[in-house]
Amino acid sequence: xxxxxxxxxxxxxxxxxxxxxxxxxxxxxxxxxxxxxxxxxxxxxxxxxxxxxxxxxxxxxxxxxxxxxxxxxxxxxxxxxxxxxxxxxxxxxxxxxxxxxxxxxxxxxxxxxxxxxxxxxxxxxxxxxxxxxxxxxxxxxxxxxxxxxxxxxxxxxxxxxxxxxxxxxxxxxxxxxxxxxxxxxxxxxxxxxxxxxxxxxxxxxxxxxxxxxxxxxxxxxxxxxxxxxxxxxxxxxxxxxxxxxxxxxxxxxxxxxxxxxxxxxxxxxxxxxxxxxxxxxxxxxxxxxxxxxxxxxxxxxxxxxxxxxxxxxxxxxxxxxxxxxxxxxxxxxxxxxxxx
Amino acid sequence: xxxxxxxxxxxxxxxxxxxxxxxxxxxxxxxxxxxxxxxxxxxxxxxxxxxxxxxxxxxxxxxxxxxxxxxxxxxxxxxxxxxxxxxxxxxxxxxxxxxxxxxxxxxxxxxxxxxxxxxxxxxxxxxxxxxxxxxxxxxxxxxxxxxxxxxxxxxxxxxxxxxxxxxxxxxxxxxxxxxxxxxxxxxxxxxxxxxxxxxxxxxxxxxxxxxxxxxxxxxxxxxxxxxxxxxxxxxxxxxxxxxxxxxxxxxxxxxxxxxxxxxxxxxxxxxxxxxxxxxxxxxxxxxxxxxxxxxxxxxxxxxxxxxxxxxxxxxxxxxxxxxxxxxxxxxxxxxxxxxx
DNA sequence: GTTAGCACTCCAAAAGAGTGAGTGCTAAAT
DNA sequence: ATTTAGCACTCACTCTTTTGGAGTGCTAAC
Numbered sequence: 001x002x003x004x005x006x007x008x009x010x011x012x013x014x015x016x017x018x019x020x021x022x023x024x025x026x027x028x029x030x031x032x033x034x035x036x037x038x039x040x041x042x043x044x045x046x047x048x049x050x051x052x053x054x055x056x057x058x059x060x061x062x063x064x065x066x067x068x069x070x071x072x073x074x075x076x077x078x079x080x081x082x083x084x085x086x087x088x089x090x091x092x093x094x095x096x097x098x099x100x101x102x103x104x105x106x107x108x109x110x111x112x113x114x115x116x117x118x119x120x121x122x123x124x125x126x127x128x129x130x131x132x133x134x135x136x137x138x139x140x141x142x143x144x145x146x147x148x149x150x151x152x153x154x155x156x157x158x159x160x161x162x163x164x165x166x167x168x169x170x171x172x173x174x175x176x177x178x179x180x181x182x183x184x185x186x187x188x189x190x191x192x193x194x195x196x197x198x199x200x201x202x203x204x205x206x207x208x209x210x211x212x213x214x215x216x217x218x219x220x221x222x223x224x225x226x227x228x229x230x231x232x233x234x235x236x237x238x239x240x241x242x243x244x245x246x247x248x249x250x251x252x253x254x255x256x257x258x259x260x261x262x263x264x265x266x267x268x269x270x271x272x273x274x275x276x277x278x279x280x281x282x283x284x285x286x287x288x289x290x291x292x293x294x295x296x297x298x299x300x301x302x303x304x305x306x307x308x309x310x311x312x313x314x315x316x317x318x319x320x321x322x323x324x325x326x327x328x329x330x331x332x333x334x335x336x337x338x339x340x
Numbered sequence: 341x342x343x344x345x346x347x348x349x350x351x352x353x354x355x356x357x358x359x360x361x362x363x364x365x366x367x368x369x370x371x372x373x374x375x376x377x378x379x380x381x382x383x384x385x386x387x388x389x390x391x392x393x394x395x396x397x398x399x400x401x402x403x404x405x406x407x408x409x410x411x412x413x414x415x416x417x418x419x420x421x422x423x424x425x426x427x428x429x430x431x432x433x434x435x436x437x438x439x440x441x442x443x444x445x446x447x448x449x450x451x452x453x454x455x456x457x458x459x460x461x462x463x464x465x466x467x468x469x470x471x472x473x474x475x476x477x478x479x480x481x482x483x484x485x486x487x488x489x490x491x492x493x494x495x496x497x498x499x500x501x502x503x504x505x506x507x508x509x510x511x512x513x514x515x516x517x518x519x520x521x522x523x524x525x526x527x528x529x530x531x532x533x534x535x536x537x538x539x540x541x542x543x544x545x546x547x548x549x550x551x552x553x554x555x556x557x558x559x560x561x562x563x564x565x566x567x568x569x570x571x572x573x574x575x576x577x578x579x580x581x582x583x584x585x586x587x588x589x590x591x592x593x594x595x596x597x598x599x600x601x602x603x604x605x606x607x608x609x610x611x612x613x614x615x616x617x618x619x620x621x622x623x624x625x626x627x628x629x630x631x632x633x634x635x636x637x638x639x640x641x642x643x644x645x646x647x648x649x650x651x652x653x654x655x656x657x658x659x660x661x662x663x664x665x666x667x668x669x670x671x672x673x674x675x676x677x678x679x680x
Numbered sequence: 681g682t683t684a685g686c687a688c689t690c691c692a693a694a695a696g697a698g699t700g701a702g703t704g705c706t707a708a709a710t
Numbered sequence: 711a712t713t714t715a716g717c718a719c720t721c722a723c724t725c726t727t728t729t730g731g732a733g734t735g736c737t738a739a740c
Contacts, residue, residue: 025733038683043734061689061733103502136480140492148496152480156488158500162443237599240592248588252580259577365702378714383703401702401720 002052005037009045010054011078014066018315021243023063068280071292071314075277081323088117088324096331103127103156106335107232110308110328115235118321119242120312121258125268126230127155127305127336133189139178141165149222153190155300155336163222168214177215180204193223231264244290244313257287258311268307273297275322275329280314292316296329300336308332342392345377349385350394351418354406358655361583363403408620411632411654415617421663428457428664436671443467443496446675447572450648450668455575458661459582460652461598465608466570467495467645467676473529479518481505489562493530495640495676503562508554517555520544533563571604584630584653597627598651608647613637615662615669620654632656636669640676648672 002010012032013024026039026046035042046064049055054070057063066074084092095106095113107124114122132153141147145167151159165174184204188196197219205212239245239254257263263285278293288311295309308329310321342350352372353364366386370379386404389395394410397403406414424432435446435453447464454462472493481487485507491499505514524544528536537559545552579585579594597603603625618633628651635649648669650661 023733027733039733040683040685040735041681044682047735057734059690061735062691063733135482138478138480138490140476140478142475142492142494142496146496148492148498150478150490150492150498152482152488152490154482156482156486156502158488158490158498160498162496237592237595240588240595246588248580248586248591251588251591252577255577255580363702367702379702380714380716381712384713387704397703399721401704402722403702 002049006045006049007078009042010049010070011074013046013055013064014070014074014078017066018317021315023058023065025063028063066315068282068314071279071318072282075279075318079318079322081326082319084323084327089327091117092324092327092331096335104230107230110332111232111234113234114308114310114324114328115238117324118310118312118317119235119238120310120316120321121236121238122234123258123264123268123307123309123311124232124234125264125307125309126232127157127300132157132300133187134185134193137178137181137185139163139174141171161222163218166214166218168211169209169218173209173211173215176208177205177219180208181219197223231261233258239312242313244315250290253287254291257285263287267293267311268295268309270304273299273304275326277318277322290314292318294318294321294325296325298329298332298336300333305336306332342389346385346389347418349382350389350410351414353386353395353404354410354414354418357406358657361655363398363405365403368403406655408622408654411619411658412622415619415658419658419662421666422659424660424663424667429667431457432664432667432671436675444570447570450672451572451574453574454648454650454664454668455578457664458650458652458657459575459578460650460656460661461576461578462574463598463604463608463647463649463651464572464574465604465647465649466572467497467640472497472640473527474525474533477518477521477525479503479514481511501562503558506554506558508551509549509558513549513551513555516548517545517559520548521559537563571601573598579652582653584655590630593627594631597625603627607633607651608635608649610644613639613644615666617658617662630654632658634658634661634665636665638669638672638676640673645676646672 009029012029012035016024016028026042029035029042030037030039046055049070050057050064053067054073055064056067056070058065091113095109104126107126111122111124114124132155134151135154136150136152138150138152139147140150145165147163147165149161149163151161153159169177180201184201185193185196201219202212202216205215209215236255236258240251245251245254266285267283267288274297276295278295280292281289283289283291283293290313291311292314293309293311294316295307297304298306298308308325310316310325312321349369352369352375356364356368366379366382369375369382370377375382386395389410390397390404393407394413395404396407396410398405431453435449444466447466451462451464454464472495474491475494476490476492478490478492479487480490485505487503487505489501489503491501493499509517520541524541525533525536541559542552542556545555549555576595576598580591585591585594606625607623607628614637616635618635620632621629623629623631623633630653631651632654633649633651634656635647637644638646638648648665650656650665652661
């Protein structure tokens with residue numbers, strides 16, 4: 001168990017390190033106004049904290065640096081998220097007050113602002129389709145065999161696919177087809193679309209469409225859309241400002257990883273409620289093992305539909321960042337629930 | 341005027357430098373099989389070439405490095421684009437043979453492949469709307485006052501905007517409105533849309549819509565879409581592999597610049613036919629003054645509609661890159677003209 | 681339990697020495 | 711009139727050595 005004084009010293013040290021990015025020595029701590037014991041005492045305590053694994057030295061005679069266990073403890077026990085500064089609050093409110101009609105724009109802007117407020121890279125996972133339902137399907141011929149199929153979801157998301165019209169079906173039939181689709185599929189949750197098509201539509205087709213096998217194939221083709229959720233980045237180059245990324249090699253590994261959709265999905269996938277902090281080695285993904293990732297979930301009708309996150313060096317301004325993410329994720333939840 | 345031998349030496353030197361990224365000395369050149377004069381002779385020639393501004397030294401006793409003027413000359417006079425390797429050709433053909441229905445996918449893939457083949461960052465400017473015409477407008481209500489307006493162009497591009505339905509107009513009228521829009525605007529080039537709306541539609545509205553002022557405002561709102569063309573990147577982090585970007589500071593400046601849409605537009609804007617090479621300081625944009633930019637134009641019905649480009653260090657594999665861009669841009673042109 | 685004092689450690693930056701690739705110039709060779 | 715061999719000179723790099731300073735751990739005194 002840590003003594004009151006050890007807690008204090010640990011906190012002071014981590015705060016200092018987060019700010020100055022330099023190993024913190026006993027003298028530095030003893031110089032603080034609110035510290036009333038000598039550097040020798042602190043040295044003893046530091047040695048103990050190191051033995052317990054909360055601190056590390058970069059070399060035998062250097063000051064101490066927080067270990068990942070140290071950060072973990074700090075985040076779990078020592079952290080009282082700072083109240084957002086009025087400047088921050090202004091910024092956020094501006095964002096959500098602005099009449100940003102397109103959902104996409106909101107995400108883009110949020111990502112941008114988030115990264116600008118924090119100087120870390122922000123990643124926002126757009127709303128998952130799970131909860132949303134299909135609102136409308138439209139097929140617009142482009143001339144020739146080409147056409148565009150357009151899908152609108154209940155959250156106003158528009159998805160479109162180019163398709164080739166099948167040969168064996170008359171144009172009027174295609175119209176009938178689309179009408180049937182609209183009639184039968186409007187209101188169906190996206191997640192159940194495939195099921196629904198397979199179970200119900202084939203029957204209907206058999207009745208109304210001559211070449212119903214061709215039609216089925218065509219439908220399958222149209223709906224072969226990946227349910228991919230969109231990813232929004234903000235400040236992808238922010239890491240380049242962090243001293244821990246002064247080495248190009250490291251930057252490359254990280255940036256390359258972030259280009260990979262799969263990596264992002266792995267990082268931001270299934271999130272429990274609230275805020276999750278993942279520190280360094282705790283990360284699943286190799287490439288971000290020297291980073292910390294902070295995720296916040298936002299929801300629709302009480303169900304998690306997306307994630308807002310920040311990624312930065314393990315030495316992160318946890319205090320500020322956590323408050324910020326919390327606020328924004330709640331705004332997102334409000335926004336979605338109010339709008340749709 | 342450069343002598344035959346000087347031309348030869350310049351070419352050899354630049355080729356060597358592009359490959360090895362190290363100042364080239366007289367000895368290195370004299371060691372080549374096809375060189376039959378001594379290093380002393382070469383030294384003399386190099387000194388002359390330096391006087392003329394085609395070469396530079398990094399310090400008094402270093403080998404020579406091409407100057408930007410040197411590259412310029414090299415590109416303009418010494419370059420015979422290499423015939424693409426069969427591997428390259430395969431890759432490209434694969435790309436265009438694949439049944440990539442969505443235009444967007446083609447761009448994405450092209451950008452990716454281009455950067456992978458070259459190890460430079462590729463930037464593709466999607467087709468400008470100028471030549472394309474409007475194909476279809478659709479307004480899909482989302483419930484409440486919200487709706488999605490969808491525009492499909494003749495190239496199959498889909499644009500969508502969220503809008504708030506105006507209060508003072510009946511739902512049936514909105515339907516009429518959209519019908520009118522479709523009737524009057526289908527086939528109109530995007531560039532002329534605004535004009536057309538202002539000139540013709542107001543009259544029609546006055547006839548058919550009660551609250552035609554409200555309607556006009558609404559229409560204005562809908563069409564207040566920026567004619568922005570999409571930008572596709574490939575291998576944004578490729579520069580990090582180039583030795584000239586071993587310095588994080590430089591990387592940051594460049595990557596930050598590339599995040600700016602305005603910068604990209606400035607870089608890739610209005611392009612004459614064929615291939616343009618912009619070397620270092622010739623660049624308009626400060627941040628890319630130590631890069632070279634190679635642009636190729638692709639066109640639709642004979643008019644330039646977009647740009648394919650690569651950005652890399654001034655020491656670029658011009659030979660290969662130029663051939664590659666040429667081929668791909670032509671494929672693009674073919675694709676567009678064949679498809680629409 | 682706390683602290684002053686001191687020996688010890690190690691990094692980082694500075695200073696110095698040696699090496700090698702490269703140049704420019706001159707004088708001889710072609 | 712070119713071309714080339716030879717030589718002195720330059721400068722970046724690398725490797726060592728030196729020095730200074732910040733920091734630690736331990737011990738003995740408070």
